[in-house]
Amino acid sequence: xxxxxxxxxxxxxxxxxxxxxxxxxxxxxxxxxxxxxxxxxxxxxxxxxxxxxxxxxxxxxxxxxxxxxxxxxxxxxxxxxxxxxxxxxxxxxxxxxxxxxxxxxxxxxxxxxxxxxxxxxxxxxxxxxxxxxxxxxxxxxxxxxxxxxxxxxxxxxxxxxxxxxxxxxxxxxxxxxxxxxxxxxxxx
Ligand code: 5GP
Ligand code: MG
Numbered sequence: 695x696x697x698x699x700x701x702x703x704x705x706x707x708x709x710x711x712x713x714x715x716x717x718x719x720x721x722x723x724x725x726x727x728x729x730x731x732x733x734x735x736x737x738x739x740x741x742x743x744x745x746x747x748x749x750x751x752x753x754x755x756x757x758x759x760x761x762x763x764x765x766x767x768x769x770x771x772x773x774x775x776x777x778x779x780x781x782x783x784x785x786x787x788x789x790x791x792x793x794x795x796x797x798x799x800x801x802x803x804x805x806x807x808x809x810x811x812x813x814x815x816x817x818x819x820x821x822x823x824x825x826x827x828x829x830x831x832x833x834x835x836x837x838x839x840x841x842x843x844x845x846x847x848x849x850x851x852x853x854x855x856x857x858x859x860x861x862x863x864x865x866x867x868x869x870x871x872x873x874x875x876x877x878x879x880x881x882x
């Protein structure tokens with residue numbers, strides 16, 4: 695059998711039960727804001743694949759309103775890189791966003807470029823409203839081309855500037871299935 699991946703984790707930053715409690719609270723907040731602000735009882739949720747897969751799966755199950763999922767694929771860390779190589783979005787339409795209340799989900803907000811690019815793309819479809827939620831936000835300076843109004847509307851946790859994996863976040867495609875979020879040990 696393959697060696698246990700948990701052995702590669704040097705330090706757990708956020709454990710599974712802390713994540714579950716926070717995601718449930720985010721869901722309640724989002725649901726009540728949407729209802730108060732827009733009276734929306736229908737929502738289109740746009741998770742940014744692949745990192746937001748696990749977060750989206752948990753968060754949408756806390757949302758009580760009718761919703762549809764429209765997946766979008768973005769990549770900025772191809773292969774084993776741990777520094778951003780610029781955002782690439784998947785081509786093609788994102789389904790019916792025109793006139794819809796849209797909630798964009800991502801795993802982590804770092805330079806801000808991914809969310810800014812996704813927001814731009816969604817805005818082209820003339821949605822009724824756009825909100826953004828991320829599980830993690832890195833305490834770093836945003837990219838100079840990312841304006842402060844790109845900060846996400848909902849943030850699960852602020853994390854230090856370290857490369858984290860687990861709960862959907864990968865390194866070279868691995869570790870997405872770890873239930874906790876942690877920092878990788880030095881490999882040689
Ligand atoms: P940004 O465009 O804000 O710089 O980066 C956001 C994207 O980069 C996220 O969607 C995520 O996929 C990836 N990313 C940023 N920081 C990390 C990290 O610490 N760990 C992992 N696994 N991915 C990250
Ligand atoms: Mg991503």
